[in-house]
Amino acid sequence: MVATLAFIFAGLAALLHVYIFYMESIAWRRPAIWKRFGVESQDAADITRPMAYNQGFYNLFLAIGAGLGILLFSFGSPDGEIAGRTLVLFSLGSMVAAALVLMTSGLKYLRAALIQGTLPLIGFVLTLFA
Template identity: 35%
Template sequence: MIALVLIALVALLHLYFLVLEMFLWTKPTGRRIFNTTPEFAEASKTLAANQGLYNGFLAAGLVFGLLLGANGGPVLIFFLACVVVAGIYGAATVNKRIFFVQALPALLALGALFLK
């Protein structure tokens, strides 16, 4: 049960990232969260939307794995591993905080899944 809750949390986080990057990037909320200027946000909005779409795919994969029930283990492991890799890469190249917001929840979910 803990694993399923953590996986659902990771999926919800990535849906939130999708909304932030695809729809709120140039809005005051998105600019505040990502600490960007209006000019930078406007110039990079296509790149951010693309990144948001990928976060949506990660969320969709996790939801799909959850919907598969007992047969979803391999799908969940794959998508959680993708989230961990993306979080580590983001922490190394953009901001260390990304590790805690993205990679750590996925690592916890993976750990709980393996302990299941």
């Protein structure tokens, strides 16, 4: 039961990070997207586009790591379970660490950091006990 809950939260965290990838790497040129990230003008969005593009792929890679870890844990041998748990913990831990770093950027980023970090934190803790 704990493993199921852990991987539900890990999966939700992965899906959230795929969505962040979409916003940063694919949809960044849309004003509704870059405004969500606190960018104030089209010129600033154009300047920050390469950085957002790169950052989006970081989010995608973390999501892939969590997803692959869930698959290895769920369908693998005992060695696959160990590798899967390790990969899930690393991916979710990185998501939580990134959220903590975002918090250091100022109070205006607190909400975004909580959105980015809550699901992986819950998944991380549950995975420890799965």
